Amino acid sequence: MDYLDQLEAEAIYILREVAGQFERPALLFSGGKDSICLVHLALKAFRPGKFPFPLVHVDTGHNFPEAIEYRDNLAEKLGEKLIVRYVADTIQEKNLQDGKGKFPSRNALQTYTLLDVINEFEFDACIGGARRDEEKARAKERIFSVRDEFGQWDPKKQRPELWNIYNGKIDKGENVRVFPISNWTELDVWNYIKRENIELPSIYFTHERECIKTEHGQWMNVNEFVQLEPTDKIEKVRVRYRTVGDMTCTAAVESEANSVDDIINELKETRISERGATRMDDRISEAAMEDRKKGGYF
Amino acid sequence: MEILRFFTAGNVDDGKSTLIGRLLYDSKSVSTDILETLTRQSKTTGEDTEIDLALLTDGLRAEREQGITIDVAYKYFTTEKRKFIIADTPGHVQYTRNMFTGASNTELAIILVDARHGITEQTRRHSIISSIVGLPHILVCINKMDLVDYKEDVYNQIIEEYKHFSKKLGFNKVSFIPTSAFTGENVVNKSTKMTWYQGPTLFEFLETVEIEKGQDSTDARFQVQYVVRPQTDDLHDYRGYAGSILSGTFKKGDKIHIYPADLTTSISKIEKFEKEVNEAHSGEPVIIHLEDEIDISRGTIFVPVQNQIQSENTVEAVVCWMDNKSFQPGQKLLLQQNSFRTKAVIKAIDSKINIHNYQDEESDGSLHLNDFCKVTIKTAEPLTFDNYKSNRKTGSFILINENTNNTVAAGVIE
Numbered sequence: 264m265d266y267l268d269q270l271e272a273e274a275i276y277i278l279r280e281v282a283g284q285f286e287r288p289a290l291l292f293s294g295g296k297d298s299i300c301l302v303h304l305a306l307k308a309f310r311p312g313k314f315p316f317p318l319v320h321v322d323t324g325h326n327f328p329e330a331i332e333y334r335d336n337l338a339e340k341l342g343e344k345l346i347v348r349y350v351a352d353t354i355q356e357k358n359l360q361d362g363k364g365k366f367p368s369r370n371a372l373q374t375y376t377l378l379d380v381i382n383e384f385e386f387d388a389c390i391g392g393a394r395r396d397e398e399k400a401r402a403k404e405r406i407f408s409v410r411d412e413f414g415q416w417d418p419k420k421q422r423p424e425l426w427n428i429y430n431g432k433i434d435k436g437e438n439v440r441v442f443p444i445s446n447w448t449e450l451d452v453w454n455y456i457k458r459e460n461i462e463l464p465s466i467y468f469t470h471e472r473e474c475i476k477t478e479h480g481q482w483m484n485v486n487e488f489v490q491l492e493p494t495d496k497i498e499k500v501r502v503r504y505r506t507v508g509d510m511t512c513t514a515a516v517e518s519e520a521n522s523v524d525d526i527i528n529e530l531k532e533t534r535i536s537e538r539g540a541t542r543m544d545d546r547i548s549e550a551a552m553e554d555r556k557k558g559g560y561f
Numbered sequence: 562m563e564i565l566r567f568f569t570a571g572n573v574d575d576g577k578s579t580l581i582g583r584l585l586y587d588s589k590s591v592s593t594d595i596l597e598t599l600t601r602q603s604k605t606t607g608e609d610t611e612i613d614l615a616l617l618t619d620g621l622r623a624e625r626e627q628g629i630t631i632d633v634a635y636k637y638f639t640t641e642k643r644k645f646i647i648a649d650t651p652g653h654v655q656y657t658r659n660m661f662t663g664a665s666n667t668e669l670a671i672i673l674v675d676a677r678h679g680i681t682e683q684t685r686r687h688s689i690i691s692s693i694v695g696l697p698h699i700l701v702c703i704n705k706m707d708l709v710d711y712k713e714d715v716y717n718q719i720i721e722e723y724k725h726f727s728k729k730l731g732f733n734k735v736s737f738i739p740t741s742a743f744t745g746e747n748v749v750n751k752s753t754k755m756t757w758y759q760g761p762t763l764f765e766f767l768e769t770v771e772i773e774k775g776q777d778s779t780d781a782r783f784q785v786q787y788v789v790r791p792q793t794d795d796l797h798d799y800r801g802y803a804g805s806i807l808s809g810t811f812k813k814g815d816k817i818h819i820y821p822a823d824l825t826t827s828i829s830k831i832e833k834f835e836k837e838v839n840e841a842h843s844g845e846p847v848i849i850h851l852e853d854e855i856d857i858s859r860g861t862i863f864v865p866v867q868n869q870i871q872s873e874n875t876v877e878a879v880v881c882w883m884d885n886k887s888f889q890p891g892q893k894l895l896l897q898q899n900s901f902r903t904k905a906v907i908k909a910i911d912s913k914i915n916i917h918n919y920q921d922e923e924s925d926g927s928l929h930l931n932d933f934c935k936v937t938i939k940t941a942e943p944l945t946f947d948n949y950k951s952n953r954k955t956g957s958f959i960l961i962n963e964n965t966n967n968t969v970a971a972g973v974i975e
Contacts, residue, residue: 264844266562266644275846276805279786283859283900307834308803308846311796312789395635403632409966418632422968423662423883428897428959432966446646448637 267455271304274443276427277406278308281388281441282315284431288388288441291377292318292345294330295507296463297392300444300452302337303461316390317344321376323369324351325488325509333464348380365490366483366511378414381438388431388439396448397537406445412436449505449537450530457523466504467526469519474500481514505537565772568648568663570687571673576704580673580742580763581649585638587749588764633663642768652683657690657916657931658883661971664694665957668772671700671763676709676739680722686916692730693879693914693933693973695953697773699727700736702763706755707741713757729919733773738763780947781809782870782955783863786900789848801832801848802857804900807954811849811863812840819855820862820872820945826853828863860901862945862955870955872945876938877975879914880907882928884962884969889927894969895961896940899954904941904963911935928970935975949973 264272278301281288290305292298305314318338322331338345350369353376354361362368381389395402405421407429422430431439444452456463474482475495482502483489488511491497502515503526520526571577636647648663650656664670670691674684691699701723709715716739727735738747739758746752749764761769786804811817816827830850831838841847849863864870882888888907896905910924914933924934949956960970 264842266564269564269844272805272844272846276786279803279846280900282787309787309789310835311799312791315787396637399634402634402636421632423658423959423971425662425665425959425968425971426953426957427666428899428957430897430959430961430966430968432895432961434966446635446637448639448644450639451644 267451267458270444270447270451271307271455273427273446274301274304275308277429277441277443278305278390280429280431281390282309284429285388285439287384287386288316288390289319289346289381289384289386290314290316290390291392292320292334293392293507294320294326294334294464295392296452296456296467297394297444299333299337299461299463300447300455301390301392302341303459304443306341314341314343316388317346317384319346319348319380319384319386319389321373321380322347322349323373323509324349325369325511327464327466327504327507327510329464329466330507346380346384348376348383350376352376353379362511365492367488367490368512369509370512374414381414386438387433388441390441390443392444393442394447394449394452395442395445404442404445406442407431408440408442409433410438410440414438416440450527453523453527453530457527464507466507469501469503469521469525471499472502472515473497474502474515477514482517483514484510486510562643563772564644564646565669565767565770566646566648566667567669567671567767568650568660568667569671569673570650570660570664570691571652571675571683571704576675576742577652577673578649580671580702580704580740580748581636581647583742583745583748584763585636587745588638588640633659640768645767652687654683654686654931657686658881658971660687661690661694661881661883664691664696665971667696669698669700669770670696671702673702673704674719674723676703676705676715676719679719680726682917684723685726685918688727688730689914689916689919690933692732692919693881695949695973697733698736698770699732699734700738700763700766700770703737703739704742706739706746706752707744711739711741711746711752711754713755716758736766736770738766779809780868780870780952781811781815781863781865782807782947782952783811783849784899784901785857785859785861785863787859788857800854801850802861802863803846803848805846806841806843807899808843808952810840810842811847811865813838816866817851817863818866818868819857820864820870821943822855822857822861823872824853824855825866826851826855828852860899862901864945870945870947872943874940874943875908876940876944876946877911878936878938878958878972879975880928880934880936880960880970880972882930882932882934882970884967885930887927887929888969890936893963895963896938896944896958896972897961898944898946898958901944903944905960906939908937908939911937936972938972946974948975 350372393401405424473485477483485497503518505516520529569577634649638645650660650663672687703716703719720737739755740747747762751762783806784804785802789801789803791799813831818825829852831841832848890907894905896903912921912935913924915922916933947955956974958972959968962969
């Protein structure tokens with residue numbers, strides 16, 4: 264078997280284990296390339312049957328419109344159930360403080376909405392597109408990652424995961440986060456997108472965008488949420504997105520990549536990691552992700 | 562392109578994380594922003610080297626603080642020839658279970674030996690565990706050669722000693738490379754200080770070594786993970802058994818036996834991604850349809866009728882105990898073999914394996930953390946299995962504590 268076949272087979276095996284082991288699973292869908300791959304893998308795992316889970320999106324209100332449009336079209340095209348819950352509603356209901364500052368982030372706030380939607384539907388397993396190559400804390404997380412009733416990850420209490428035997432046994436109220444593409448790298452994802460001819464939101468490819476340069480030299484797009492300062496210089500730049508997160512905390516990369524082939528070539532050349540190039544939220548500290556996961560984040 | 566999964570084992574101070582760090586660093590698999598962070602961290606840990614390569618693999622805060630690897634960390638790198646998945650596992654005896662876990666998914670073990678100390682108790686233990694996990698190929702990296710002045714006779718002496726010790730462990734192949742992870746000799750770049758060594762560097766070795774999947778048999782085995790039933794108007798009678806081919810090949814028309822139901826039927830159709838195929842091979846995810854309507858649930862195993870498999874309520878196995886709490890035989894557990902789960906009870910501990918000399922010893926009657934014991938297990942429903950030596954997929958299982966839901970042991974069937 265070719266290496267992409269092996270990765271694909273492993274992911275499908277894991278998706279089918281979720282279907283077999285849980286009563287009420289869900290697939291967390293963001294409109295980004297990793298969760299788009301998950302949907303593609305789910306088609307291969309379960310068609311001609313329906314998905315044994317709905318697609319769930321936690322909409323921060325700061326998403327790129329292209330990603331939202333893609334999400335709605337995909338759910339309609341596939342005829343699968345899509346559940347959307349809004350961080351803005353959670354902020355109102357729980358009387359939370361919205362993100363502040365120049366780039367107001369709802370990254371921490373989306374954990375509340377995620378935990379609420381898990382409670383609302385009593386999901387016992389949530390499938391996500393996280394990969395171990397993304398970040399150091401993720402490199403240590405299991406494929407079946409048990410969370411307590413507060414959604415918390417305890418790295419010291421992880422179950423040993425042997426061979427391809429996945430223990431998804433939990434008590435009521437707990438849930439398992441499942442990461443079928445744990446062993447894929449960013450380049451693997453793109454090679455797979457190419458091989459399978461998977462359609463993506465347009466922002467992954469080069470386009471002209473009004474941006475400002477941050478103090479770290481990253482290109483942030485100008486939008487209604489970013490608080491411009493008088494010294495900010497708005498420039499038109501040819502960019503693409505390497506990852507699709509919130510508009511307020513995802514940076515664009517300068518690129519002329521027009522096709523999946525261009526992107527693969529670009530990635531082979533680049534010496535900056537995906538999160539390093541694009542995420543502002545991990546810059547806070549070396550253990551930023553570890554801490555967020557302990558708080559219930561993905 | 563292929564995938565090679567390997568794991569690394571060594572003492573706390575053998576420079577294991579440094580070796581992997583060096584491999585990633587010199588093969589240019591580390592991004593510049595991660596290097597920047599590392600340089601910052603190295604300064605705070607007070608290492609005198611420019612950059613502490615071990616920090617590349619120690620992911621958790623507690624690990625960085627203590628300077629040791631606690632949990633299994635997975636690292637990835639790709640060359641033109643291969644994709645590599647590294648399970649970096651802790652070496653200390655108290656983390657034996659983590660090592661066993663890391664090793665269970667791999668095809669090659671890299672065992673580090675400190676050239677100054679030669680074969681130690683740890684080397685023996687790591688090798689014995691690799692043997693129990695059934696790894697066919699061991700690579701011994703004799704590391705820290707810089708600290709023995711790159712002397713060939715030190716290297717040769719360790720090789721002789723290791724060969725002698727490992728004879729009884731049943732590896733198909735054992736290879737040796739003299740390295741210095743600290744200076745990078747023979748990791749990615751060929752050593753200029755050990756010109757007496759003509760073999761490949763670690764990097765060359767990894768790119769070219771034959772990938773052995775253990776003793777996986779060619780006997781066909783399939784296990785049902787999930788039943789696909791669309792129940793739509795046009796697919797009203799569709800009933801397909803989704804799962805992966807565990808080993809061997811299944812063909813359309815094959816007469817098969819169904820376990821544990823003990824029934825015989827034949828394969829009417831094999832589908833892969835909604836296309837009909839005539840045959841499917843080991844590892845492929847498929848949906849299988851059967852000629853007869855049989856009540857089949859998750860965990861059921863299909864085997865060609867001319868093939869033998871065991872299906873019994875009693876199995877003998879070697880278990881590695883992974884729970885912090887000690888355990889007495891008689892208490893109830895769940896046994897999970899891939900997608901099959903049944904209640905089980907450990908009837909007896911037949912003996913304990915001394916993982917320092919591979920001798921059987923008498924057990925004290927309990928299973929303790931990191932123990933390897935030969936046990937007799939009784940299952941509520943019959944278990945359909947091969948012995949682990951002939952088939953890793955059908956010969957392995959985990960034990961789950963019904964009360965805590967934790968995975969408390971890993972087992973290989975004798």
